[in-house]
Amino acid sequence: MALGETIRNSQIWKSIFRHPMPLDRRNRIVVMLTNFFLHLHPVSIKKQGIALSFTWCMGGVTFFLFLVETVTGVLLMFYYRPTLEWAYNDILALRDVTSLGILRELHRWGAHAMVITTWLHMYRVFLTGSYKPPREFNWVIGVILLLLTLLLSFTGYLLPWDQLAIWAITVGSNMARASPILGYEGPGQQLLTIGGIDMITDGSDARFGLLGARFVGEETLNRFYVLHCIAIPLAVALLLAIHFWRVRKDGGISGPL
Template identity: 55%
Template sequence: MSATPGQANPVRAFVEQVWGSIFRHGLPSTDKVAARTALTNFFLHIHPVRVKRSAIRVSYTLCLGGLSFFLFILLTITGLFLMFYYIPSVDQAYQNIKDLQFVAVFGDIIRNMHRWAAHGMVITVWLHMARVFYQGAYKPPREFNWVIGTLLLLTTLLLSFSGYLLPWDQLAIWAITVGTNMAKYAPIVGPYTRYLLLGGNQVAQGALIRFYVLHVIALPLIGFLLMVVHFWRVRKDGFTGGL
């Protein structure tokens, strides 16, 4: 590794210095190197260095929490692409979606992926909740992380629901009409909640911009914050592992 004076290839030395400045440790050839790599890498640091073997068995976790997070990242990336083409206006939104479907290169695939990943995330988050329940993993000291998980489930549903309106087609506007009509039934606050959510009495421009802002900024930020706390607590409260 260390350059021998005089004979070293300066290009090779430069490349090695750059590489070494980014990755402090080599490939995880031994547990010790692997542990040091995990400790010094920001992204790997989301995990503890060591966990019980039984806690990460695939037949135990079914990868559901990880897959939910992966889908969230995938939705953020595909959503970012969609935002380049989408204008939240009742006059333009529908045509923007048509353009994505038929004009923009790979626009249809990105939009399809965003849609199916969104349905997928609702399912994986539900299944993750079910698996945590069946394994009793919500029991002390993890009570509050279960509460955060419940909030994450609600955030996921609201994210999906707010995105439902954006294509501004018949499916979108009537699903949101039916959905927000349910809010009306709450005593006293019901009609006000619906008015606040829609920015009016009907699903129109006011509702579209509100749902858009909730969908692309507010709810993802809330979800991200809850996720950070959720993951942090998974580490701090310890892993449950085999029954």
């Protein structure tokens, strides 16, 4: 007790937390206003707005899973090299050689769970009519986040470079080949012909742009790795910030007027 007291009275502690323990009403308000992470929340909230039967906590769980994926993902990047030579072997070694090797399990199951919790969060938002004014635009941002979550999961699916990976991505990306106008097997691609030269071929269509090659190969692995580890997470982080900010700006958690 005395030690705790000493720590809390030290200059270091006080420089970090500029108020006493949040044990009384005043300090419980101050903590919300002075802490960077907590200032995302309001100071007080309707009891209904935090009832688990109302929110299911699914938005929060989805965000937490995003953090789990970020942390485990960074650790996985220490092990993994996205090349044809190493990708599969690194994953194999991660399973068989590394002690406590459940990092990939945490990352993969966390990813599956994140897709599911995103759906459940949107399901809840729909069923409570929380997309209605004034929250229309935040729902739109949420739909983009859903799309990015699926793309994150999809790009990550390729990285183990096993049979499951390349064929799932092959099946998925074959769809792009059939894009109207822009896919070389898609309807209307014949229209983009200039001077008798076909502009849309298997070396220039939407699928080629996605894969960086005519089939799922090393270029694809590199492309998906960069998308998975850098491009999409950055976009998600930005949109998440806007998403949370808008929750507050649009009047906090929804409830009957």
